[in-house]
Amino acid sequence: MNQKNRFIIAIILNSLIVVIEIISGLISGSVSLITDAFHNFGDVLALIISLIALLYREKKATLKMTYGYIRSEMMGGFVHSFFLILSMLFIFTESIQRIIKPSTVNSIYMIVIASIAFLINAISAFLIKDKPHLHKDKEAHEDLNIKASFVHLLGDALFSLGVVSGGILMLIFNIQYIDPILSIIFSIIIIAESIDILKKTFLSLMDAAPEQLNKITNQILSHSEIKSIHDIHIIKPSSKDIHFSAHIVLKKALSLEKIENLLEVLRCELASFGITHILFQPETEKYHNSEYLCQSHN
Ligand SMILES: [Zn+2]
Ligand SMILES: [Zn+2]
Ligand SMILES: [Zn+2]
Structure with a gap:
């Protein structure tokens, strides 16, 4: 299956999470499920940005676009990682608020939905993962547009895992704060990864010289x-x-x-x-x- 189709499947799967969360959020009256549905809707948009960049990358050069759309990868990676950092900062502050003011919305319902979200995000992440090809200089050349999507989906899978494990630990052992603490750790990891992509794509867009x-x-x-x-x-x-x-x-x-x-x-x-x-x-x-x-x- 080519990269384009794998992205389309990931987009459909992520749209499915949005639908599931909105429906179950409305039925259960859970605000956090609706909030998460908005987050996942943002994910779908970010994946669409990466898909568009991917499609443009394949376009041939024309008399007007003499380079083709050679920079679409860097442009897609830059935009995606920029919004990823914003959404991670949102999760970070939200998690700190949840430690200060704990809410008891965690339920079996939430655990089930988060398990589905975990599976879908994990499957999507490994579906779209780029296999970096090697040049003669033995340096791996990773597509940064695809990497931004991969880091994003992997991060979302981790957050869902945090909700599941936090929810289970709270139900069985009544241990609180596991979910927000995990979310803080994961958001820091994803922010670090995203800043790396943002920096690399920015330098490319600004025509910086590769080091050698x-x-x-x-x-x-x-x-x-x-x-x-x-x-x-x-x-x-x-x-x-x-x-x-x-x-x-x-x-x-x-x-x-x-x-x-x-x-x-x-x-x-x-x-x-x-x-x-x-x-x-x-x-x-x-x-x-x-x-x-x-x-x-x-
Ligand atoms: Zn996301
Ligand atoms: Zn030439
Ligand atoms: Zn000269």
């Missing part, structure tokens, strides 16, 4: 034909793409054929760093040092 720039320039300069390199740009628009461009100053003027051979060697070498799109401007020293007719060159 020194290694790459050293590799390029190891060729005896190349004197220097400047105007280097390296960006990581998606977890699977790294774009690189640079001007290389040659020690002496070479024939176009020799330059093409050199560029082809460089292309292969840079591919081993995970670079998927390369653009070089070969220059002679004369060109590099001359006064330019067009002032845009630097």
Whole structure:
């Protein structure tokens, strides 16, 4: 089954939780079930955002969108993790309030519903989990849009587990606070994970360089034909793409054929760093040092 269909199943399953919680909330008159239904409705929307990003990622480049929708993964991951942090902060403060002012809404009813929610969220989480593919540099390239959804669903599964175990412990041993204490711990874990995704997607959207720039320039300069390199740009628009461009100053003027051979060697070498799109401007020293007719060159 492809990633798209697995997301659609996760969305349908999560919509099912919303329906179950609203119906059982109305029947039992439990406010917390209705509140949780709203949370899960937010989950459905967040999953839809990730699905849209996933669908756009597959679109081919056009004359207008010359990169295709290469940044949709980072955009989806950024938006999803941003809202995930907000909803975790909400759960965090809500849990603290429940420790200060305990309410006795926990019932067998609640335990049953939370068990269903746990199963659905756990199944959905492992359904959509990305299997990171490996590049030649042996670095795992995780899709951050999918990861945001995975962390979210896994977190929701943990919260439901907290409600179930907290409810059971309260019913049998009359131990309170288990559910809110677990919720506080889980929300801190999910917030930490989400901040990591938010940071990575933000850096990608802002065209930050992936760290290995020194290694790459050293590799390029190891060729005896190349004197220097400047105007280097390296960006990581998606977890699977790294774009690189640079001007290389040659020690002496070479024939176009020799330059093409050199560029082809460089292309292969840079591919081993995970670079998927390369653009070089070969220059002679004369060109590099001359006064330019067009002032845009630097
Ligand atoms: Zn959620
Ligand atoms: Zn130049
Ligand atoms: Zn190209």
